[in-house]
Amino acid sequence: MPGEGPFMLVAQDGRVIQWSAAAEETLGWTAQEAVGRHIGELVARAVDDEGGWTSAVLEALSACSPMIFHVLDADLRVLRLGGVSVEGPACPVSVTGGMFPEVYGLAALAEEKVARGVLRTGEPVVDHVVRARLPGDPRARHYSLSYIRVDNLHDGMQGLVVLALDVTDRVRAVQRLTVLEAVRDSVGEQLDVIAVCRALTDAVVPGFCGVTVVEVIDGVVRGEDPPLAPVDGDVQLLRAAFRGVVSAHPVGEVSRLPDATPFSRVLTDLRPRLVPVTPDALWLSADPARAAAIAQSDAHSLIVAPLALRGQAMGMVSFYRRGSEEPFEERDLDLTADVCAHAALSIDNARRFARERTIAATLKRRLLPQRPAATSTVDIARLHLPGPGAGGAWFDVIELSGARTALVLGDVAGRGVATATVMGQLRTVIHSLAALDLPPDELMARLSDTATRLAGERAALPAGDSLHAEPLTAGCLIAVYDAVDQHCTIVRAGLSDPYVVYPDGRAALVPVPEGPVLAGPCHAPFPATTVELPEGTTLALNNEDLLIPTTGQVGALLVAGAEDSLDEVCDTVAYALRDRDESEKLLLLARVKALPADRVMIVTLPTRNEAAPLARAATRRQLAAWNIPEEGAFTAELVVSELVGNAVRYGAPPLQLRLVLDRHLTCEVHDAAQCAPHLKHARTVDEDGRGLFIIASLADNWGTRYGPDGKTVWAQLSASPPS
Known part of the structure; x- marks a missing residue:
């Protein structure tokens, strides 16, 4: 206790942190001299000052310190031992005369090197932690050893004071x-x-x-x-x-x-x-x-x-x-x-x-087409590398009227269920708008309007919703290939330029002006580009800049595989990209074919009442040449008659009839008027207004397509030549 003799407090690292008046009186050092010093220095000073072992000083220090004191001669043999009770496992027993490293079972060479270094230089080594197992102790312990040189141990001989503190719990x-x-x-x-x-x-x-x-x-x-x-x-x-x-x-x-x-x-x-x-x-x-x-x-x-x-x-x-x-x-x-x-x-x-991720991936698989839609004029293959998690990349192949095919590739930023949901919404909008037969640039503009509304709904979510802080952005590319004219109209929003490989081996990026990303802050238009695509040309669309000429790898593989099947080309590209799975990648390949000239009939019609009979006669002859069965030919004549009659009555010259035989028979009548035809459900007593109603009843599908020089009203029939 502090009042029962010399009192001091020693920190775990051996530094004196408190020194009482009794300690000062008994040991002869003031608090100013003692506090902050290592206890080993005081022991060494006691030994050095008296020219030998000062029992009273060492006993006083031992009573207040958790350390074991050793006094070693120049040969590192233990001359004296003091400190904590020798009954505990932390203290060696009967060590006087033994070599110090051996007493603790230490690595003799390593520890002797430390001790002799202190003897040589006089620089103390403090808090040197070692692991040792003492005799009779079943467990190894950690000790903090401090070495201090004593210059007047016996008759001027040097020695060491070594303090050992059990720091096993600390370590x-x-x-x-x-x-x-x-x-x-x-x-x-x-x-x-x-x-x-x-x-x-x-x-x-x-x-x-x-x-x-x-x-x-x-x-x-x-x-x-x-x-x-x-x-x-x-x-x-x-x-x-x-x-x-x-x-x-x-x-x-x-x-x-x-x-x-x-x-x-x-x-x-x-x-x-x-x-x-x-x-x-x-x-x-x-x-x-x-x-x-x-x-x-x-x-x-x-x-x-x-x-x-x-x-x-x-x-x-x-x-x-x-x-x-x-x-x-x-x-x-x-x-x-x-x-x-x-x-x-x-x-x-x-x-x-x-x-x-599983839910998002499942949702995305359900929303994406399982296989690209088959068309007679475009061969399709796609390569999808999902990367970590379910992203927002998607594609679509949509068959349009008049032997045309829409190729769509898009990418919604982000991952997870919300991203897959937005991707599904945009894909649904694309299909709905495609049914209206809109030009690609207008189709993209309306898709962007939808994306902007979705982004506004997300921004209006409560601040605590995780989606509130994630802006909605997406990119898209739409390419419409016309197998009759062999040209392709392309518009893009944010994604990279498409890549074409021609039948003669030439390859290049198609420079399509970049429109703004969908739902982005910019409301600039989406300019379209029309390019010629000869039969056998491969068009490649991608979402990850895989076809930039500076990288060259994927483009070179497309050129090398110009005569291979598209599925084989996709496999080759997948092998080349096997180590690039840090992001979702989607590559859509389309190899185009021309519709044979004998599958198209074009007739210019007068704007008078004789236009309908002329159109029916031309249709009858062409369908006979195509071996269309009589029942199908009769339906086609009736549809053509109603289309022409509608154009004569409500349209503007010139009038043109076009029949296109692909997987379906498409009957088209073009005129220069921009007004939209209106489908009416005529009453029994009405003498007109039945034309488009009849067309809608007989045709598998019908619609209106607008262009810079007028409109085309078309009807699609399932009539086809016998196999």
């Missing part, structure tokens, strides 16, 4: 804190369950243990909800990660846990367990493979801890110490609980992301 506490910080720094940055488990094993081996096994309930990896404890014995666990010497089961194996083992018990009550590993342990017989691996790895101590959150079990972690590693202590259970709690939260985040 192990620091080790535990280091492990916990490593786990918190590295575990949780990943949004993949397996990656989280691997990061956990890397963070704890070898700093905390020699072997770690992470096993996760199989459904959790796929994003399913974890079961509540106690977990049913039939639940399958996936060995998600392992780091150590010998593994009982390969990583990736799915199996059921044997009953009556610490592992099955942990998933019953979610309580961590410290389990001594002995050859006669009953639980080892329940899992022979695990028992064999434990024996081969020389494991002797085990902690099994659950991966659990809110009473739900996601798996467990097994920590093993082996060989010369210290057995686990009860206090290690607290560390494993903290480590596994952090890992469980990270796994749950990854599981939720996996579930959302």
Whole structure:
């Protein structure tokens, strides 16, 4: 006690932090001289000042210090010993006369080098931490050694004062804190369950243990909800990660846990367990493979801890110490609980992301066309590399009237369910607008209007909604190929230029003026470009600048595969891009064909009443040449008659009839008027107004297409020549 003799306080690093008046009176040093000094300096000074061992001083210092004092001669032999009681395991017994490094079982050469360096230079070494195992102590301990030179030990001979402080608890506490910080720094940055488990094993081996096994309930990896404890014995666990010497089961194996083992018990009550590993342990017989691996790895101590959150079990972690590693202590259970709690939260985040990713991917698969639409004038193939998660890239192939085909490729920024939903909305709008037969630039403008409205709805969400801070942007490219005229009209919003490979081997980017991104702040127009595409030309659309000439790789592959099937070309490109999966990539290839000239009939008609009979006669002759069955020919004549009659009555010259035979028979009448025809449901007593109603009743599809020189009213019939 402070009032019962010389009193001082010594910090764990050996520095004096308090020096009483009694200590000053007894030991002869003022508080100003003592405070802040290392206790070893005071011991050395006591020895040096008196020319030998000053019992009163050393006893006083020993009574107030948790250290063991050693006085060594120049040969590093122990002359005197003092300090904490020699009855404890932290203090060596009967060491006088022995070599100091040998007393503590230290690495003799390394420790002798430190001691002789102090003897040579006089510079003290303070808080030199070593690991040692003293005789009679079953566990190794950590000691903080401080060396101070004494210049007048006996008759002017040099020596050393060495202070040893048992800092085992401090070192192990620091080790535990280091492990916990490593786990918190590295575990949780990943949004993949397996990656989280691997990061956990890397963070704890070898700093905390020699072997770690992470096993996760199989459904959790796929994003399913974890079961509540106690977990049913039939639940399958996936060995998600392992780091150590010998593994009982390969990583990736799915199996059921044997009953009556610490592992099955942990998933019953979610309580961590410290389990001594002995050859006669009953639980080892329940899992022979695990028992064999434990024996081969020389494991002797085990902690099994659950991966659990809110009473739900996601798996467990097994920590093993082996060989010369210290057995686990009860206090290690607290560390494993903290480590596994952090890992469980990270796994749950990854599981939720996996579930959302699965939902988004499923939603996207349902929204996208399973196979490109087949047309007789365009061969289609597509390459889709999803990348991590479900993105917003999509494509469409839409058959239009008059042997025309619309190719659409788009990309919504972002990932997840919300992105896939927007992608589906825009794709639906494209199909609806395509049915109106709008020009590509107008089609893109209306699509952008829809995207802007969707972006406004997102911006109006409450501030707490995660989507509120994510602006909606998207890119799109629309190309309409006309197999009769062999030209293609292209308009783009944000995406890169398309790429063409001609039949003669020439290849180039098509310079299409870039319009603003969909739902972007700019409301500039979307200018269209029309290019000639000879038969056999391959048109490539992409969302990731894969065809920029400076990269060259994909474009060169398209040129090299000009005579291969498009599916083979996609495979070749996929092989070349196998290491570039950091983002979603979509490549749409279209190889065009011309509609044979004998499948098109064009007739210029007068604007008088004789136009309808002339049109019917020309239609009859052409359908006979095409071997259209009589029933189909009669329907086509009637539809042509009504189309021409409507144009004569409401249109403007010149009038032109065009028949196109592809997979369907398309009847078109063009006039110079811009007014839209109106479908009326005529009453029984009405003498007119039935034309378009009849056309709508007889045709599979019909519509109006506008151009700079007027409009074209068309009707599509299923009539086709017999096979």
